[in-house]
Structure formats: C-alpha cells, structure tokens
Amino acid sequence: MSIKEQIEKYGVTPNKALGQNFLINEEAIFSIVSAARAENKNVLEIGAGLGAITHGLNERAKKTLVVEIDKAMVDALYSMPWSHPENLRILRADFLNVSDDVIRDELGDDFCVVANLPYYVTTPICMKLLTCGFDIESMTLMMQTEAAQRFTAKPCSKLYTPLAVLTDSQYTVSSVLSTSPSDYYPQPEVYSKVIRLERKERDLSQVKPLARVLKAAFSMRRKTLQNNIMTLGFDKNKAAELLKRADIACERRAETLTTDEFLRLTHVVAE
Numbered sequence: 001m002s003i004k005e006q007i008e009k010y011g012v013t014p015n016k017a018l019g020q021n022f023l024i025n026e027e028a029i030f031s032i033v034s035a036a037r038a039e040n041k042n043v044l045e046i047g048a049g050l051g052a053i054t055h056g057l058n059e060r061a062k063k064t065l066v067v068e069i070d071k072a073m074v075d076a077l078y079s080m081p082w083s084h085p086e087n088l089r090i091l092r093a094d095f096l097n098v099s100d101d102v103i104r105d106e107l108g109d110d111f112c113v114v115a116n117l118p119y120y121v122t123t124p125i126c127m128k129l130l131t132c133g134f135d136i137e138s139m140t141l142m143m144q145t146e147a148a149q150r151f152t153a154k155p156c157s158k159l160y161t162p163l164a165v166l167t168d169s170q171y172t173v174s175s176v177l178s179t180s181p182s183d184y185y186p187q188p189e190v191y192s193k194v195i196r197l198e199r200k201e202r203d204l205s206q207v208k209p210l211a212r213v214l215k216a217a218f219s220m221r222r223k224t225l226q227n228n229i230m231t232l233g234f235d236k237n238k239a240a241e242l243l244k245r246a247d248i249a250c251e252r253r254a255e256t257l258t259t260d261e262f263l264r265l266t267h268v269v270a271e
C-alpha cells in the first residue's frame with residue numbers, strides 16, 4: 001500500500017511540526033533495514049511514523065521497541081498487520097522523556113538503534129543516545145545532511161561540538177546512503193543522509209563524566225579552557241593544575257582539543 005493510501009486508510013494528516021516526512025523510497029527503506037543488521041537483536045526505533053522501517057525490523061529483530069510521539073501514528077501502528085506482533089512493543093511517548101528504566105525493561109542493556117529522525121529534535125535525541133551509558137551496539141540514523149556532518153567533524157572546524165567528541169570516543173561512523181526530497185512524502189526542502197555508528201572498544205563508565213567535561217569546556221566558546229573548566233567548581237589554580245596534569249595548555253580553547261585530550265582531561269577531573 002502506498003503512503004498516500006495509508007494516510008487515507010488510517011485517517012492521519014502529516015504533521016510538519018513533528019517532522020513527519022515519511023520515507024517512500026523502497027530501496028532506501030531496504031538499505032536502512034539492511035544496514036541496521038537487526039537479525040536476532042533487540043532494536044529501539046525512534047519515530048516509527050507509519051512503520052516504513054518498522055516492518056523490516058519486525059521481520060528480522062528478536063524484539064523491537066518503537067517510541068512514537070504522535071497518537072494518530074500509534075493508533076495506525078496498532079491496527080496494522082505485523083509479521084511477528086509478539087516481538088513488537090509500541091510506546092507512545094516523547095523519546096526525550098523515556099526513562100532508562102523503561103528502555104532497559106524492554107530491551108536490556110545491549111541493543112541497536114534505528115531512526116529516521118524528526119529534524120526539529122535531531123540533536124537532543126542524538127545527545128541522549130550518546131550519553132545514556134547503555135551498551136548500544138550500533139545506531140543507524142537518518143537525518144539532514146548538515147546534521148550528519150557534525151558526527152565526524154574534526155577539531156577547529158565550525159561543526160566541532162560535544163556531539164563529535166562523544167561519537168568519536170564510542171563509535172566508528174560510516175555513511176550508508178544519501179536521499180533527496182523526492183524520497184519522502186510530504187517532500188522536505190532538504191537532502192538527508194543515513195549514517196551508521198558502530199560501537200568501539202570503550203569504557204562506558206567514562207561516558208557521563210566526559211559529557212560533563214564537554215558541557216563545561218564548550219560552555220563559552222570564546223573563553224579559554226581554564227575559564228570554562230572552572231564552571232565545574234574548581235578555582236583558577238586548580239583548573240590550571242588539572243590541565244597541566246592532562247598535558248593541555250591553559251589558554252587552549254575547547255574546539256582545538258582532540259578526543260584523546262578530552263578523555264585525558266576527564267580522567268584527571270574524575271581523580
């Protein structure tokens with residue numbers, strides 16, 4: 001059934017404010033489902049809409065937890081036929097408000113994430129995923145091209161933010177495919193990309209301390225690292241001492257630091 005027929009059948013109207021641009025290109029849908037490598041895994045899908053990706057996940061995954069904010073979409077998802085309904089759990093919620101406990105109860109600690117992300121909330125959703133501390137195996141994420149570039153941004157570039165450091169410290173990023181406005185209904189004005197984040201060897205206990213250091217370090221981009229680190233509750237001398245122990249000059253600015261330097265700084269701050 002085409003997306004227009006689905007929209008009519010389920011009596012829904014695409015809501016622009018919720019980023020409802022439904023993926024209609026079958027090849028792109030297939031590529032995302034394949035890239036997710038969901039076979040026998042537990043999967044979290046954020047923003048299922050009318051289930052374009054969800055059906056392929058449900059065919060392959062051990063269990064899929066779908067989080068969708070819009071009641072109209074959730075009602076439609078409930079009334080659809082599913083290949084393995086017993087493996088599908090549909091939760092109506094704003095993903096930003098879903099607690100770790102709810103996710104853990106449904107999926108355990110080790111799962112994959114798949115999402116065609118709503119554009120208006122892409123960064124907060126990704127920051128939540130990157131700082132949650134779950135042992136997420138992979139994330140297959142569709143988003144606007146500009147947003148995707150921020151995951152692999154390098155130090156000293158305009159797009160370099162905590163998101164790039166949190167990604168690089170935990171995941172290897174690869175590009176899956178690019179899409180154009182005609183791959184969606186209704187058509188957005190922008191081009192999008194699908195990227196895949198695959199977990200690296202990493203120390204999950206460092207994720208939240210690193211996020212705290214990054215928040216402080218990037219709090220005022222024009223200020224030096226020493227000044228910004230003081231917002232963690234250190235006086236000027238202590239901030240200088242910590243930076244010295246991490247082998248980082250006090251007058252550096254956050255956007256010049258590499259992931260390894262941030263990890264070193266996180267280590268000495270935590271000591």
Ligand code: SAM
Nearest residue numbers: 022023047048049052068069070094095116118
């Ligand atoms: N997965 C479908 C597809 O590929 O066709 C729909 C993707 S559409 C770009 C984004 C979906 O995310 C919409 O269904 C929208 O209702 C949902 N959404 C928007 N904000 C959300 C939030 N904060 N939490 C969960 N879902 C959200």
